[in-house]
Each structure stands twice: as structure tokens, then as C-alpha cells.
Amino acid sequence: MKLNYPNAQTIPLGVVVQRSPGVTRWTKFAWKASSVLPGAPDADWKILRTEDGVTEFHAATLPLTLYVSDAEAYAHELQARSPSVYVVLRPNDATADKPWSVALVTASPYEAQDYCDSAEELVEKVTMPEGLHAWIASFVEQHYEEEVFVKRRRKNMSVDQTEDGIGDPRIRQVSDVYRAPRRREVVN
Numbered sequence: 314m315k316l317n318y319p320n321a322q323t324i325p326l327g328v329v330v331q332r333s334p335g336v337t338r339w340t341k342f343a344w345k346a347s348s349v350l351p352g353a354p355d356a357d358w359k360i361l362r363t364e365d366g367v368t369e370f371h372a373a374t375l376p377l378t379l380y381v382s383d384a385e386a387y388a389h390e391l392q393a394r395s396p397s398v399y400v401v402l403r404p405n406d407a408t409a410d411k412p413w414s415v416a417l418v419t420a421s422p423y424e425a426q427d428y429c430d431s432a433e434e435l436v437e438k439v440t441m442p443e444g445l446h447a448w449i450a451s452f453v454e455q456h457y458e459e460e461v462f463v464k465r466r467r468k469n470m471s472v473d474q475t476e477d478g479i480g481d482p483r484i485r486q487v488s489d490v491y492r493a494p495r496r497r498e499v500v501n
Contacts, residue, residue: 322452323378324445327353328400328415329361330372344413346400346437350374351445358411373415379449384457386421387449396446399425402435420449 327350333343347369356371363369377398379387390396401417416434419425420441429436441449 318380320381320456321378323376324351324448325353325374326351326377326398326418327356327374328372328418330370330413331367332370333367344402346402346439349398349400349418349439349442349445351442375415375418377418377420379420379452381456383421383424384453386423388453388457390420390422391446391450391453396441397438398441398445400437400439401425401428402437
């Protein structure tokens with residue numbers, strides 16, 4: 314079942330995963346998402362280059378979909394010092410030479426945070442290429458309207474700033490630690 318979201322836009326985004334030698338004896342390799350390729354064709358762990366023991370793979374191509382409901386999140390990300398897209402890598406126990414599978418790519422920092430909370434996936438922040446930045450910026454410009462802040466005013470607020478007590482005066486008690494002593498009228 315495929316859902317259709319109005320005004321959503323999608324672009325294929327290739328994910329480059331880098332494998333480098335591990336720095337401890339317990340980890341043979343360190344893996345991280347290093348870059349993205351907008352408009353890339355389908356790939357399945359195609360080797361792009363190998364240099365000094367570091368190998369870069371075009372691991373997968375997934376759709377990056379922008380939704381109107383997430384336009385605020387995209388606007389927030391575009392205002393960051395280094396705008397990024399987020400790649401979610403999921404452990405893959407099926408093959409030892411490819412221990413990760415690319416699960417998702419997103420431009421929403423809020424969605425990426427949701428995946429960070431689970432601690433099962435690896436979420437990598439990858440710098441956004443200029444063309445992708447321009448595409449997301451035009452989407453945000455077209456669909457995002459910033460809400461105007463309106464300060465809420467209290468109704469029926471007592472402005473005399475006096476409290477006769479916090480306890481309920483209808484309940485008789487020997488003592489109430491929350492009730493303040495009653496005011497005494499001073500007659501001159």
C-alpha cells in the first residue's frame with residue numbers, strides 16, 4: 314500500500330559509505346556515511362575508490378522525500394551552520410563484509426533525532442551538496458509559513474497579588490501546612 318501525500322517531492326539520493334581500518338584490536342573496520350549523491354542510479358555496495366586501506370562504497374540509492382508537514386524541520390536545518398542530510402544505517406547480520414544496510418535518508422533533523430533515540434541504528438550527519446541545498450530551499454520557500462507568536466493572556470486573573478491561603482477553606486482541619494494564617498485587620 315503506497316500513500317500519496319499532496320505536494321510531496323522526491324529525488325533519488327545515493328549514499329556513500331566509507332570503510333576504514335579500525336583503531337582497536339576489537340574492531341576490524343570503522344564504518345560511516347561520508348557523502349550523498351543526488352540523482353544517483355541504483356547501486357548495491359559498488360566500490361567507488363580504495364586508497365590507503367580506506368574504501369568508499371556506493372551502498373544504496375534511496376528516495377529523499379520532502380513533505381509539506383515537515384517544512385519547519387527543513388527550514389530549521391537550512392539555518393544550521395553546516396546544513397546536512399541524515400543517513401540511517403541499520404545493522405545487517407546477513408553478511409559479514411557488509412555489516413550495515415542503509416535504511417533511510419532524510420533532511421529532517423527531527424526525524425533523525427527519533428532514530429537516535431532508539432540506539433539500534435547508526436545515524437550519520439552528512440553535509441548537504443549545493444544542488445540539494447537549493448532544491449530543499451525552494452521547497453521550504455514554497456510551502457513553509459512561519460507561525461506568528463501570540464502571547465497567551467490569562468482570563469479572570471487576580472491582580473491584587475494577595476493570597477488568603479492555598480488550602481481549601483471549605484474543609485475544616487486542625488492544621489493545614491499549606492494554609493497561610495488569616496490577615497488581621499489593624500485598626501488605628
